[in-house]
Amino acid sequence: MFKRCAVVSLACVLVAALSGCGAPRPADAPVIAAPAGAVEPTCAPAASSNLMVGNWYVVRKQAGVAGEIQSLLTLDADGRMRQTTRVKQGRNIRSELRETGCWHSDQGKLVTKVSRSNGELIDFNDPIYTAAYVVDKVDATRLLYREDRPGSKVVLAKRMPVGFKLQ
DSSP, X not given: OHHHHHHHHHHHHHHHHHHTTSOXXXXXXXXXXXXXXXXXXXXXXXXXXXXXXXXXXXXXXOTTXXXXXXXXXXXXXXXXXXXXXXXXXXXXXXXXXXXXXXEEEETTEEEEEEEEETTEEBXXXXXXXXXXXXXXXXXXXXXXXXXXXXXXXXXXXXXXXXTOOOO
């Protein structure tokens, strides 16, 4: 019973953490693969002065989750993004999700749009794969952002060097 509750809780946490402002998917709805013949979107480059380009690392705890949730969001200058999110308890990695896609920012917002999840091309037109965030502050060392919805909590991300990997 406990193991099942832990798995269900973990799934809910990952969906909530990664979906941002995307529409919630019913618990029994399958992930929809990309339609046949779908072509992965081309990303638009970021402005050369955009401070959000880089590697951003977040560690947080969440009620009901044993361990910590680690996320590494890489925003490339060419508009591509990679995000790895894992639940880690001690040395054990309980779950990991790797997503890639595109990102853009303007007027104090960051928008990410996933096109591949764990290497598989997904239906990137499904709103669950688009996340919008309000950027409260970004500088050379940190990014403060929150989901673009009422009552969302501020997340602190630390800038990490090129080549940084989750451990």
